[in-house]
Structures are given as C-alpha cells and as structure tokens.
Amino acid sequence: MALNLLKKSDYPIMGYDVFNEKRSIFIGNGGKSPDNIEEIYENSDIIFLCLPSNNLVKKSIEDIINNGKKGTIIVDLSSTAPTVIREMYDKTKQVGISLLDSPVSGGEPGAIAGTLVLMCGGDKETFDEASPLLHYMGTSVSYMGKSGCGSIAKLANNMIAGCYLGAMSEGLAFAVKAGLDPETLFYAIKDGYAGSPIFEVKAPKIMSRNFEASARIAVHQKDLMNAVKLAEEMNVEIPMSKMVLDYMNEMEDLGKVSEDHCAIVQIYENNMGVVVKKQEVNV
Incomplete structure (x- = not known):
C-alpha cells in the first residue's frame, strides 16, 4: 500500500516500519524513512496506519495527538474494533485532528496490485479530502457513514x-x-x-x-x-x-x-x- 502511494501520487511520502527490511524496500523505491517516527507525526498532513492490533492503533493515535499538528488527517487502514475507533475519534476531534477508519479487503495480492476494497467511516468532508489517495491503493473506495462504520x-x-x-x-x-x-x-x-x-x-x-x-x-x-x-x-x-x-x-x-x-x-x-x-x- 505504501509503495502504491509512493509510485502513484505526486506527494512527498515518508514511511516507517519496525522491520528494517521493509523500510529498505520503501527507501529503495524512492521513499523517505526517518529513524524517529515522531518526525512523521510532526510533519505529515495525512498519516496512514496499518497495524495488527487494537492496542497498537490506539497507542499510535495517542502519539499523533501528542506530537502531530492541528488539521492532520489520520487514516486507519487496520481492522480496528469499532469501539476503539469511536473512542479515538472523539479524542482526535478535541484537538483538531481528523480520524477515518478505512479498513481494507483483498489481502496481499490486492495490496500489491492496488486493487483493494476500502470501507470508510468518519466525517464525510474528511473522506472526500482523503479519497484521491485511497484510490491509489484500491479500486473500490466506499463511504459507509459515521465513525466506526468502516470498521463494522x-x-x-x-x-x-x-x-x-x-x-x-x-x-x-x-x-x-x-x-x-x-x-x-x-x-x-x-x-x-x-x-x-x-x-x-x-x-x-x-x-x-x-x-x-x-x-x-x-x-x-x-x-x-x-x-x-x-x-x-x-x-x-x-x-x-x-x-x-x-x-x-x-x-x-x-x-x-x-x-x-x-x-x-x-x-x-x-x-x-x-x-x-x-x-x-x-x-
């Protein structure tokens, strides 16, 4: 997904992963991968997350709240529990940050080919702003309704x-x-x-x-x-x-x-x- 964003968009894109080999692939394709993830939080207008657990998603969003800037959009591509998403939606809203839950379907083949299905929940105006970038990763991008609806x-x-x-x-x-x-x-x-x-x-x-x-x-x-x-x-x-x-x-x-x-x-x-x-x- 990160490589499709990198190759298809005209934006400068930073990426981070806990596995150095993944970061090397990203860098090898022209991306920038800082050693300190806070650099991404502090300097990005849109931040995509794709993480394996509810706790990691929650912790990352809390870190963005503490280190990010007002007006930032967070797009959670993970499969996160609706209750967690709605809790974090309220917290981001309080500090002027927007959160979309936008889980994906299509597996690794879809992620590589850029043919994923994305189901999005959150504020419609936030979805409209992020939608062009979502289409770089998927061929089907649907707005499902308020926060948590994408996760459901x-x-x-x-x-x-x-x-x-x-x-x-x-x-x-x-x-x-x-x-x-x-x-x-x-x-x-x-x-x-x-x-x-x-x-x-x-x-x-x-x-x-x-x-x-x-x-x-x-x-x-x-x-x-x-x-x-x-x-x-x-x-x-x-x-x-x-x-x-x-x-x-x-x-x-x-x-x-x-x-x-x-x-x-x-x-x-x-x-x-x-x-x-x-x-x-x-x-």
Missing part, C-alpha cells in the same frame, strides 16, 4: 469470508472422505454457485499444501473476536462466525496462527481423518 463493514466482510472458508474447507474434506479427487471437484464446481474469488485462490493453496500466509489466521481471528464482542453488545447471535473463530482458536493452540487463514482446513481434515491434496500421478 470490515467485520461483516470478514464474517462472510470466514464462514465461506469454513464451508469450503468442510465441503472439500467431506468430498475427499467420500472418495472424490479434490482437484477434479474444484474444476467441476468453481464456475458454479459454490465458486468465488476465495475459492479460486484458496482451494489451490489447500490442495498444494501451501499455507504460507497472504492473510494470516491471527488477523482474521482478531476480526472475528471483534465481531463476537460487538454482537454481544448488540445482544445478537452470530453462531457461524463463532464456530469459525473456535477453529481459528484451535489453530492458535496448535501454534499455527501465522499460517494463511485457509489453513483452518486442517481442523476439518483432522476431524474427518483425511488430507485435501492433489493426487499423486504415477508415471
């Missing part, structure tokens, strides 16, 4: 995606248990109602046993935890999402939370005593 849209997105991953995993494991070749099944049904972009990308990963993460279980797990918490606050049930979250929690217990989220198929495989993989061809 992302929760709904990942509830649907998580339940789909669960249904796909269950169906593939079931088919293998019943004696079908999963690759043959994949090509038979991928263009029907069971097909989707998730099926197109994740089923081949499963069958090749490639669980290197383009979307980590840990991140999806966090979103489902946030969804469960919000559902409890609203006094509603989300049983399918809870079931998928339980399986992700099992993957954490197995030490596999850094694998791709499609790796939850391993829970279904263990329960059915099968492995969903391509059949070996004997020559």
